[in-house]
Structures are given as C-alpha cells and as structure tokens.
Amino acid sequence: MNVDWPAIELDPVRRLRVMAAGLNAVMYADAHLDIPYPDVWAVASDLEGELPHLVPTLRAFVTSPASETRQHAWAYGPFGHRAFFDVVLQPGWCLMQSRYVIGGMAAVPEGSGTRFAVLGGLRRPRPAQALTALRPLGRTRGHHMIARAHRRATARLAPRPPRDT
Secondary structure (H helix, E strand, C coil), X not given: CCCCCCCCCCCHHHHXXXXXXXXXXXXXXXXXXXXXXXXXXXHHCCHHHHHHHHCXXXXXXXXXXXXCCEEEEEEECCCCCEEEEEEEEECCXXXXXXXXXXXXXXXXXXXXXXXXXXXXXXXXXXXXXXXXXXXXXXXXXXXXXXXXXXXXXXXXXXXXXXXXX
C-alpha cells in the first residue's frame, strides 16, 4: 500500500453527487436552502412523517430499526404497490435501496443555510438512451422534491398561534 497517496474526505452532498454519477442516476438535484441545517435535516430524516410529503408517489413509508444507523422500511404507493427498502440513516446522509430503485438525500451546512441534495436511480441496467431521455424529467422532479422539503422545513419553523384554552 502506498502511504503517499492523497486521501480525501467527501461531505455527504459531494458523496451523493459522486454516487449519482457512478450510478448514472435518473434524478439528481441539489440547491442551497436559506434554512439552518438542523431544520432541513429534521425534515429529511423524518422518513415516516415527511418522506411521503416529499415524494408524491409514496402514500406511506414505514420503518423499523435494524441497528444504530440501519433501518428496514416498507414503501407503499398510492395504488397498493409496495417495496422493501434497506435504509442507512446518519446525520446529513440517507441512502435507501430496494430491489429495483435507489434513493438518497444529503445535507451539509453552507453559510447561514444548508446545501440539500436528492438522488433517485434504478438498480437494474437500462439503455443509455432511456436514461438520457428521463434525466431532464428527473432533474425537474428533484428540484420539486427540494422545494417541498424547503416548504416543510419552513412550516416547522413558523410560529404557531396560541391555543384557546
């Protein structure tokens, strides 16, 4: 082993970007959100409560812990479809894999806000022409998912009016 080789540590967003390129992912998008990292990640990491609001093709996402950083989950679609997912959830990093798809979210503090990224891809090889044709739609869907996360995080920050007792 050559100890003179440079070592580089990638932050979660850069790691997700590298994964998107390596997987030839259909969907990858990232954006700066003017919301503090803890508030963005509170939404992204609340898989059962928030993921169905972020991904319109999900009706429910039900998790069960497998270890400290791993979970198992069932994703339920609006028309009765379901899929089993292995999930890795760590601060700033979420990777979800089923038999056919892979999804991910990553976040890092950036200035006074957060850099937030999303990934969606297929685990089975597909013709390059099909992936190329789907990529603009995937990028648009990714930015819509980021916008939904921004709205959900902003709503959590909004002061609530006092309740009448």
